[in-house]
Structures are given as structure tokens and as C-alpha cells.
Amino acid sequence: MWRWLHPYAKPEATYRLVEKLLPWFAALTFISLVVGVVWGLAFAPADYQQGDSYRIIFLHVPAAIFSMGAYAGMAIMGGIALIWQIKTAEWSIPAIAPVGAALTVVALLTGAIWGKPMWGTWWIWDARLTSELILLFLYIGVMALYFAFDDARTGAKAAAILSLVGVINLPIIHYSVEWWNTLHQGATITKFERPSIATSMLIPLLICLAGFLFLTISLVMMRLKNEILRHELGRPWAQQELEKN
Amino acid sequence: MPFDSFQDFIIMGGYGLYVWLSFFLSFVVIALVALETAIARKSLQKKSQQLQNRQQRLAKRQRSVSQ
Numbered sequence: 001m002w003r004w005l006h007p008y009a010k011p012e013a014t015y016r017l018v019e020k021l022l023p024w025f026a027a028l029t030f031i032s033l034v035v036g037v038v039w040g041l042a043f044a045p046a047d048y049q050q051g052d053s054y055r056i057i058f059l060h061v062p063a064a065i066f067s068m069g070a071y072a073g074m075a076i077m078g079g080i081a082l083i084w085q086i087k088t089a090e091w092s093i094p095a096i097a098p099v100g101a102a103l104t105v106v107a108l109l110t111g112a113i114w115g116k117p118m119w120g121t122w123w124i125w126d127a128r129l130t131s132e133l134i135l136l137f138l139y140i141g142v143m144a145l146y147f148a149f150d151d152a153r154t155g156a157k158a159a160a161i162l163s164l165v166g167v168i169n170l171p172i173i174h175y176s177v178e179w180w181n182t183l184h185q186g187a188t189i190t191k192f193e194r195p196s197i198a199t200s201m202l203i204p205l206l207i208c209l210a211g212f213l214f215l216t217i218s219l220v221m222m223r224l225k226n227e228i229l230r231h232e233l234g235r236p237w238a239q240q241e242l243e244k245n
Numbered sequence: 246m247p248f249d250s251f252q253d254f255i256i257m258g259g260y261g262l263y264v265w266l267s268f269f270l271s272f273v274v275i276a277l278v279a280l281e282t283a284i285a286r287k288s289l290q291k292k293s294q295q296l297q298n299r300q301q302r303l304a305k306r307q308r309s310v311s312q
Contacts, residue, residue, distance in 0.1 A: 037268075041254075041264075041268075042246065042248065042254060043246055043247075044247070045247050046247050046258060051257075051258040051259070051260060052257040052258040052259075052260050052264060053257070053258075053260035053263055053264065055257070055260075055264050056263065056264060056267045056268075059267060059268060059271045060267075098278060098281070099278060102274050102275060102277070102278045105274050106270075106271045106274050106275065109270050109271065109274070110267040110270075110271060113263050113266055113267040113270070114267065116263065117260055117263050219275075219278055219279060219282065222282045222283075223282050223285075225286075226282060226285045226286055226289060229286075229289050229293075230289060233289070233292060233293055233296060234296060238293065239293050239296075239297060242289060242290045242294075243290075243293075
């Protein structure tokens with residue numbers, strides 16, 4: 001496995017791999033989001049309690065799950081960067097953080113808009129909402145720290161450490177609905193028993209989840225390509241790459 | 246299909262504003278990230294071109310000095 005992985009420590013090799021995979025992930029993103037969103041908006045049945053307002057779930061849940069998933073990915077990259085000093089892992093931190101922050105913003109916005117008709121309020125300082133807001137601040141902190149040093153590698157190390165420390169927030173977000181009293185409903189699909197959601201709603205939700213996974217990967221890949229080129233700007237292969245279009 | 250007409254679909258049982266607003270805002274946020282990434286690539290192209298021009302100028306000057 002190491003023999004297979006080692007070439008990707010070379011930035012150009014990683015760039016070529018990402019370049020090859022990106023169109024596939026972009027196509028998967030497009031197909032699954034169109035199918036999932038159209039199915040969820042137009043064909044899934046209305047909820048017997050929440051009526052049609054529940055359709056926000058098809059954005060809210062995937063965005064929230066991958067706001068945490070992206071953070072976990074960023075922390076793993078931070079760990080790899082610290083332990084093995086692999087530059088492409090360092091550069092993936094500023095590639096992932098803005099995407100994760102955007103997903104967090106989407107989760108918070110859709111949650112607020114869903115909360116208004118169902119709870120009667122846009123925002124409440126309860127555990128789930130507050131811990132998700134802290135996730136947004138962690139993303140912003142990681143980005144700020146990454147660019148706060150004159151020496152880029154020092155900044156990358158600091159950002160990697162912060163991203164690892166911030167992992168403590170992930171179980172807090174996930175279990176916040178069990179540990180504290182909250183307006184937010186409990187887990188419906190991320191639990192070990194049978195999901196407590198009708199199959200006719202679960203299928204489009206799973207398609208939207210896949211769509212957001214592919215979307216996250218595609219955006220991160222686009223940004224990682226930029227990060228690699230930014231650091232390799234003086235090299236002939238990067239110059240040729242940038243002249244192509 | 247849960248909706249009888251297209252108008253029903255837009256109204257969303259009275260929750261139309263909330264549903265469509267959340268979908269619109271989500272799209273805007275994601276599109277901004279994609280747009281920023283595309284702009285960053287354009288500015289990298291510009292920087293790379295400037296760097297190459299500079300290298301060529303320097304090489305030219307070096308040649309004229311050595312002659």
C-alpha cells in the first residue's frame with residue numbers, strides 16, 4: 001500500500017490524479033443532486049405533521065452531515081500533514097475548510113428557515129444549533145490560522161493542530177440532541193436501529209446525501225488543484241497546465 | 246405525486262416561501278464557493294504569465310550583458 005501511496009506525495013502526481021477524477025465526481029454530483037432534489041421537492045409525499053415544510057430536510061440533513069464529514073476529512077489531512085510532513089496534505093486544509101464552512105452555513109441557514117414555521121423562531125441558543133455554529137467558527141479559525149504566518153508551513157502546522165483539536169466538537173454536535181434538552185429533533189437516519197423515516201422520503205434523502213458527498217469532493221478537488229498550482233507556480237509543468245485554458 | 250397542479254407545487258401547502266428561500270440561499274452559498282474557486286484559477290493563470298514574462302526578460306538581459 002505504501003508503495004502505491006508514496007508517488008502522491010509528489011504534488012504533480014496528486015494534481016494529475018485529481019484532474020482525472022474530477023469530471024466523474026462532477027457528473028455524479030450533477031446527476032444525484034438533480035434526481036434527489038426533484039424527487040424530494042415534487043414526488044416525495046408531504047409529512048403528516050409538518051406538511052410540505054419538511055422538504056427543507058433534503059438540503060438541511062445532507063449539508064449538516066457533510067459539514068461534519070468535511071471537518072473529519074480536514075482533521076485527518078491535518079494529522080497526515082503533521083506526522084508525515086506531506087505537503088499535499090497540508091495544502092488540502094485550505095482546500096477543505098471553505099467548502100466545509102459553506103456547508104455549515106447552508107445547514108444553519110436552512111435550519112433557521114425550517115425553524116421559523118415549525119418552532120416559531122429562527123434561532124435558539126440550544127446545544128445543537130450552538131455547537132454547529134461553533135463548527136463554523138472552527139472552520140474560520142483554521143483558515144485564519146493557515147494564512148496568519150509569513151512562513152506557509154508554520155501556518156499549515158498551526159492550522160493542522162487546530163483542526164485536530166476541533167474534532168472534539170463533532171461528537172458534541174452529534175450527541176447534543178441526546179445529552180441536552182433541545183427543540184431540535186433526534187437522529188432519524190444516523191443511528192443503528194431502523195431509520196425512523198418513511199421509505200418514500202428516505203430514498204430521495206439518501207440520493208441527496210450522495211449528491212452532497214460528491215459535491216463536497218468535487219469542490220475540494222477544484223480547490224486542491226488551485227492550491228497545488230499556487231505552490232508549484234514556478235515549475236514548468238504548472239506553467240504548462242495554466243496555459244492550457 | 247403529492248401536488249395537483251404547478252401552482253400547488255409553488256405554494257407548498259403554505260410553506261412555499263420557506264422551502265424556496267432555503268433552496269435559493271443554499272444554491273447561492275455553494276455557487277459562491279465554486280465561483281471563488283474559478284476566479285482563483287484565473288488569477289493563478291495571470292500570475293504564471295507574469296512570472297514567465299519576467300523570467301524571459303531576465304534571460305534576455307543576461308544574454309545582452311554577456312555579449
